[in-house]
Amino acid sequence: VWFHRSGEPGVAAVIAAVLRTDPYDLLRAFAAKDLDELAAKGDREASRLAEQIIPELIEAMGKDNDSSHGPVLCLNAMVTTATPALTKAAKGHTDVNVRAGALLTLGLMRNPEVAPTLIHGLGDQSVTVRLASIRALYRFVTPDSPHFAKAVSKLTAVLEDPDLKVRKGAAWVLASYGPPAGSALPALREAAARDPKLRDEALAAIAVLQ
Numbered sequence: 001v002w003f004h005r006s007g008e009p010g011v012a013a014v015i016a017a018v019l020r021t022d023p024y025d026l027l028r029a030f031a032a033k034d035l036d037e038l039a040a041k042g043d044r045e046a047s048r049l050a051e052q053i054i055p056e057l058i059e060a061m062g063k064d065n066d067s068s069h070g071p072v073l074c075l076n077a078m079v080t081t082a083t084p085a086l087t088k089a090a091k092g093h094t095d096v097n098v099r100a101g102a103l104l105t106l107g108l109m110r111n112p113e114v115a116p117t118l119i120h121g122l123g124d125q126s127v128t129v130r131l132a133s134i135r136a137l138y139r140f141v142t143p144d145s146p147h148f149a150k151a152v153s154k155l156t157a158v159l160e161d162p163d164l165k166v167r168k169g170a171a172w173v174l175a176s177y178g179p180p181a182g183s184a185l186p187a188l189r190e191a192a193a194r195d196p197k198l199r200d201e202a203l204a205a206i207a208v209l210q
Helices: 011-021 027-039 044-060 067-075 079-092 096-109 110-122 128-138 149-159 164-177 181-196 197-207
Strands: none
Touching: 011 027, 011 044, 027 044, 027 067, 027 079, 044 067, 044 079, 044 096, 067 079, 067 096, 079 096, 079 110, 096 110, 096 128, 110 128, 110 149, 128 149, 128 164, 149 164, 149 181, 164 181, 164 197, 181 197
16 A cells, blocks of 8 residues: 555555554555555565465464454455465464455455355364355355356255354355245245254244245
């Protein structure tokens, strides 16, 4: 936003220093966006620094407190450089909070190419991660997406998840997709009939999808 437009040599190092040390998350996010844009333009120093910083930011998401918000903001600004590492973390990191944070960050990026990763998260062993996947998928996949049918199918299956919050979340996301997600109607009707705790959400989704 400010530094990289000057075209001066060594600017990537200045941006990286702000990204790593500034106390204000918003300023760090602006720096992250600048570093990402420089790397996308082929700046080797920016690419090298981004490769160093992105794993640091991803690990910081594992802190279960307010300090994890800053890394999410920064990574969300690094669409080009951070997406591969976030995808890997979402699928295989050992820390539940990191996997969940990676999914939420990918969802904020609104990059349709990450839809399979978000869908994959619905099958995670952790409730925290499955909920993050559901939140990320909210209005993310559109009917014209090649991943729409799979998303609807997976969310439909999640209506039988052992965790009530996950079941409710799945019904909520299906409702957000509207009538194009009509293939979920039989499962929603069954859920409304057999699951008293899910009935209200299932009936609300049915009303929208019909």
